[in-house]
Amino acid sequence: MEDLGRIHQLIVPFMGRDLTFNLDVIVMTWIAIAAMLVFGFLASRNRSRLPGPFQVLGELFVSQLYALTEDALDQERGKAYRPLICALFMFLLFCNWMGLFPHMHEPTKDLNTPLSLGLMGFVIAHYAGIKQKGFKEYAKAYFQPIFFMAPLNIIGELSKVISISFRLFGNIMGGSIIVLVVSHLVFSLVLPPFLNAFFVIFIGAIQAFVFTMLTLVYISVQVN
């Protein structure tokens, strides 16, 4: 129970300020990236018409997500964003499933990871909007329906970042706390495997998909 709120931190003094690194999160993110690279390597090595197991999985991922992107944006514009969406989903999936292994934590359990991914989606969506419509048209959208609604519209846009990142954080953090606490209460007897299956595999996959879909939707709202 004691390790509920414990964080390994590395604090580096830098130009009069303290830079704080959450070591666990950084190492776990690296592991997720390494897992993605290994998966990509295994999936694309020895490509053939009779695909091996990894190639099947990889093709499934890529073709489904590409179709999804082209559904939401259109064929031409979708092409630019396909790799982004695909990579985002796979990264989140690997991150969320990391809690299955002992002594490993989900990097998404730390608010910094979802918040930075959410900010990334926000910046990309608005950049895409400006590029598509031109700055004037883009800015006009904020003065709908009347000009003095502009501050509220801006807060509404900013709150999307908060909602998308806190949703992921809250689900993953809540799930991992439930698994931890219930395992303590029942002395790790019967329930924990089922809880892990539900919260880590099922909820983790759903939330990774929801995060990706919402990023895609935000882009498509700005572009169309």
Add this chain to the structure above:
Amino acid sequence: MEPIRSTQKRYCSTALTLAIVAGGVLILADLKPMGKGMILGTLFSIINFILMAQSISMRMNRSQAKTFFFSIGSIFFRYGLMALPLVASIKLAGIDLLGVVIGLFSIPFVIVSDHILTILLPTRAGQKQV
């Protein structure tokens, strides 16, 4: 009422067998209070299940408001019965609270796991339709 009786018989006997086996194992493993509690809890769970079946046929052929009040009445009566083992386990040192709580949930547990086993092991499907 014949299908109800057979369903009852099946689930009650499974739950009782499971409870006696688990209770026996626990008693042999020197956790006597817990084993006793589990068997006691299962017994009351079975009594509750049987009373529930009796109340269902009484609740039919009435209006919605009457059904609601009848439901409340039957709930308070049955839960009063189920409170007995819990109170006993809190007051007496020889019966463990956790065992009783686990025992009280044995009937729903048996029902749900029976149906999930049917999905997982298709060979049971023929046996299932009683």
Add this chain to the structure above:
Amino acid sequence: MAIEGIDLIKAASFLGAGLAMGLGAIGPGVGEGMVGAKACEAIGKNPGEAGLLTRTMLVGQAVSESTGIYSLVIALLLLFVV
């Protein structure tokens, strides 16, 4: 427990912030759910227009979410400005 003027005001504003956001979330939550339900129904009836329907759903939800955002703004004002 000493209750003085400034303490009372702070306590009241915290309670107000919590209730404003909490109760203010009920309406938009149910309303957006209804929008989603109707959108699913429309897609079930007319799958060809799925893209347009999803976009309409998002716009409708964004509009009905604005009351939730007003609650958020009020709650933040109560927390940090009062």
Add this chain to the structure above:
Amino acid sequence: MLNDIESWVKVAAFAGAGLSMGLGAIGAAIGEGFAAAKANDAIARSPDSSGDIFKLMLVGQAVAETAAIFALVIGVILLFSNFSAAAPISVAALLGAGICMGFGAMGSGVGSGFPAGEACEGVSRQPAVKGNLTTNMLIGSAVSQTPAIFAMVVSFMLMFINYSGAPLHPTSAALLGAGFATGLAAIGSGLGSGLAAGASCQGSARQPLTSANVTIIMLVGQAVAQTPSIFGLLISFVLMFKSYAPSETLAASIALVSAGLCIGFGGIGPGVGNGMTAQSAVGWVARNVRQEAVLMRTMLVGQAVSQSTAIYAMVIALALIFLI
């Protein structure tokens, strides 16, 4: 009287037991009443299959009642246990435990009545599919119990963790807030999951061939509809396990209680709304199974957007806890 801590602890335990049992029983009674009313209709429509309907109701009720039995267990423990280490802080902890379990059992109790009722009606329409229908109903109502299980976990911890070392003033408010957070947030999720499960029973009775697809989309919808109660649980755990500096001011205590109220009330609406979206999506998957993928996607996006108000409530609650 005011300084007699032991009797105050007793009063809190009795009040908590009353709240837990009373609210829990009302929820279960509403759910069972709904199921029985639907079963009445069903028997009136096809008296031949009354045996099957009775059997289905019995099995469904046994599972749907679980939430109320949780409330019973918590209520009896509160009534009859001797909380011997009667510290003043136990007053808040016991009251919080009762509130949490009572409200938490209410939503699941009402919600799990929906699948039982719809399944009874379904059997009267299509007696041939009763096996699939029973399984579907049982899975649906078992998953609808999850918010009540969260509430039970929080109540157990409130009752049995020893807080006597913690400073009385902000901590007692935090424990009360923890009870409100999980209990109230569980209402919406329990009700919403029940709506989804009911729609799936209706759908798989109308279109028996789609029953596997319907069960899958029901599970996804229910899992997402439970997010608000997971947020409530998260805030409860933060409130229970954070260590507080002693503070005599009213503001510090009120901030923690209102954090609990904020996420508690804030979870109700999104939970119900998510359930409504899932209900409609499940129903239309049953009718139009070829559009399963696009319906599932729309449902997830719709639910995710309608959750955002619960997330704002969680943000305000976290701000009340950590920034104040």
